[in-house]
Amino acid sequence: MDGPRHAPNSHPTQQAEAVRLVSVRKTYGAADNPVVALNNVTVGLPAGTFTAVMGPSGSGKSTFLHCAAGLDQPTSGRVFIDGAELTGGDETALTKFRRQRVGFVFQQFNLLPTLTALQNVALPLRLAGRRVDLRHCRAVLASVGLAERADHLPAELSGGQQQRVAIARAIAAQPRVIFADEPTGALDTTAARDVLGLLRQSVRQGGQTIVMVTHDPVAASYADAVLFLADGQLVGSLTRPTADAVAQRMARLSDEVARRHQVAVGV
Numbered sequence: 083m084d085g086p087r088h089a090p091n092s093h094p095t096q097q098a099e100a101v102r103l104v105s106v107r108k109t110y111g112a113a114d115n116p117v118v119a120l121n122n123v124t125v126g127l128p129a130g131t132f133t134a135v136m137g138p139s140g141s142g143k144s145t146f147l148h149c150a151a152g153l154d155q156p157t158s159g160r161v162f163i164d165g166a167e168l169t170g171g172d173e174t175a176l177t178k179f180r181r182q183r184v185g186f187v188f189q190q191f192n193l194l195p196t197l198t199a200l201q202n203v204a205l206p207l208r209l210a211g212r213r214v215d216l217r218h219c220r221a222v223l224a225s226v227g228l229a230e231r232a233d234h235l236p237a238e239l240s241g242g243q244q245q246r247v248a249i250a251r252a253i254a255a256q257p258r259v260i261f262a263d264e265p266t267g268a269l270d271t272t273a274a275r276d277v278l279g280l281l282r283q284s285v286r287q288g289g290q291t292i293v294m295v296t297h298d299p300v301a302a303s304y305a306d307a308v309l310f311l312a313d314g315q316l317v318g319s320l321t322r323p324t325a326d327a328v329a330q331r332m333a334r335l336s337d338e339v340a341r342r343h344q345v346a347v348g349v
């Protein structure tokens with residue numbers, strides 16, 4: 083397994099926190115028998131960094147991403163994006179907050195099929211009621227290698243190209259943080275590397291902050307740091323991760339979780 087080399091960050095002065103979770107807890111189901119998806123998670127992610135979130139299945143990765151990005155509200159605890167509190171408001175306030183400060187890249191691209199690549203890139207700006215500079219949107223599409231495809235519909239593009247449009251869409255709105263949920267999960271190896279390279283480039287050159295959930299140690303090795311979750315808790319981190327180190331840590335973590343669960347059910 084190989085991954086990228088870690089060049090020095092070109093934005094070393096940006097050390098303010100872009101994301102902060104304080105004692106975040108998320109439970110699902112009935113109060114007398116809750117499923118605890120996140121258990122007292124406190125963490126701060128510096129601006130201008132790329133963080134991967136990993137953990138065994140059911141460890142709380144998606145819940146972490148959804149709570150951190152304001153797609154879901156924690157049961158208790160607080161979430162801040164760029165110093166502004168995201169928790170505590172109603173759904174309308176949350177939607178406005180997301181549109182202004184947060185971008186998303188999903189596993190299945192989530193492009194609108196009836197809009198061209200360029201129109202998809204401009205959409206978050208329109209939804210946020212911001213001025214749409216189509217020249218800027220075209221330039222962002224060009225920066226992900228799709229200058230020639232601006233007027234094509236998603237169905238006319240490959241999976242990798244569609245995900246590059248989705249990245250352009252996230253970048254064009256210049257959000258404080260981009261949250262990526264398994265962005266390479268539906269792509270082949272080459273397209274996945276292109277996408278991960280673009281995400282890294284937006285951190286290195288654009289000073290973007292990215293938080294990415296992934297199952298793939300190679301994908302995680304593109305990040306500056308990896309956070310590991312197990313049973314809803316943060317159980318460790320790796321800085322300047324290599325794919326091998328991430329894979330080893332994940333194997334250990336999965337063994338530990340399996341052992342704990344066996345003890346819990348008396349096996």
Ligand SMILES: Nc1ncnc2c1ncn2[C@@H]1O[C@H](COP(=O)(O)OP(=O)(O)OP(=O)(O)O)[C@@H](O)[C@H]1O
Nearest residue numbers: 110111117118119138139140141142143144145146
């Ligand atoms: N809507 C829900 N209702 C009840 N339980 C839920 C709900 N969503 C998640 N959970 C539970 O919360 C825990 C964490 O789920 P989450 O989806 O965050 O884990 P994950 O690490 O993203 O898993 P995977 O890698 O399998 O996608 C799991 O035990 C899951 O079953």
